Amino acid sequence: MKFFIDSADISEIKEAQALGILDGVTTNPSLVAKSGQPFDEVAKSICSVVQGPVNLEVISTNWEEMVAEARGLRKYGGNVVVKVPMTADGLKAVKQLHEQHIPTNVTLIFQPIQALLAAKAGATYVSPFVGRLDDISQDGMELARDIITIYRHYDVKTNVLVASVRNPVHILEAAKMGADVVTVPLKVIQQLMKHPLTEAGLKTFLDDWKKVKV
Numbered sequence: 001m002k003f004f005i006d007s008a009d010i011s012e013i014k015e016a017q018a019l020g021i022l023d024g025v026t027t028n029p030s031l032v033a034k035s036g037q038p039f040d041e042v043a044k045s046i047c048s049v050v051q052g053p054v055n056l057e058v059i060s061t062n063w064e065e066m067v068a069e070a071r072g073l074r075k076y077g078g079n080v081v082v083k084v085p086m087t088a089d090g091l092k093a094v095k096q097l098h099e100q101h102i103p104t105n106v107t108l109i110f111q112p113i114q115a116l117l118a119a120k121a122g123a124t125y126v127s128p129f130v131g132r133l134d135d136i137s138q139d140g141m142e143l144a145r146d147i148i149t150i151y152r153h154y155d156v157k158t159n160v161l162v163a164s165v166r167n168p169v170h171i172l173e174a175a176k177m178g179a180d181v182v183t184v185p186l187k188v189i190q191q192l193m194k195h196p197l198t199e200a201g202l203k204t205f206l207d208d209w210k211k212v213k214v
């Protein structure tokens with residue numbers, strides 16, 4: 001399973017990269033706004049340090065403009081994946097971009113058939129937003145599981161990218177169901193490596209070492 005960081009903050013991206021676990025980056029307009037930096041600077045700085053897929057989202061709502069915007073986003077790097085919203089225009093844009101060999105990520109997926117449609121249009125990735133479903137008392141990981149089941153039935157090659165991840169259990173469940181990618185905020189990445197027995201065990205080793213004659 002690939003790990004992307006869900007962030008437009010270059011210092012967070014570099015921190016995840018230093019851990020040796022980073023396969024790519026996802027951003028969205030809200031994350032870019034949160035970074036406080038102009039979009040052009042954000043896109044350039046991320047693409048200058050990340051070799052893997054860098055997901056940048058269009059803000060157009062009609063397909064012709066999405067396609068034109070996608071071509072502009074791809075100028076930041078050959079590793080840019082164009083995020084497109086799950087709308088009729090989004091699907092039309094995905095079809096065009098697929099024909100032009102430009103990778104896409106269909107975002108804001110909240111039900112499994114949306115993911116099937118995105119795959120048929122030629123999406124490279126689909127992003128089920130699991131946390132936002134949990135927020136309204138629906139099981140977000142059930143959505144991811146259903147998409148994976150449907151894709152396996154039809155040997156669909158589109159990658160399932162579990163997004164809107166809020167906690168380590170989302171990631172455990174994603175790995176158990178065979179999701180292709182999880183995109184994770186830095187705070188949750190940092191939670192993943194912690195265990196109280198690891199911390200207690202390390203403390204004991206270091207305390208015992210003080211008793212060793214050197």
Ligand code: G3P
Binds near residue numbers: 006129164
């Ligand atoms: O990148 C899109 C997605 O991960 C958003 O997450 O926490 O805003 O629901 P969140």
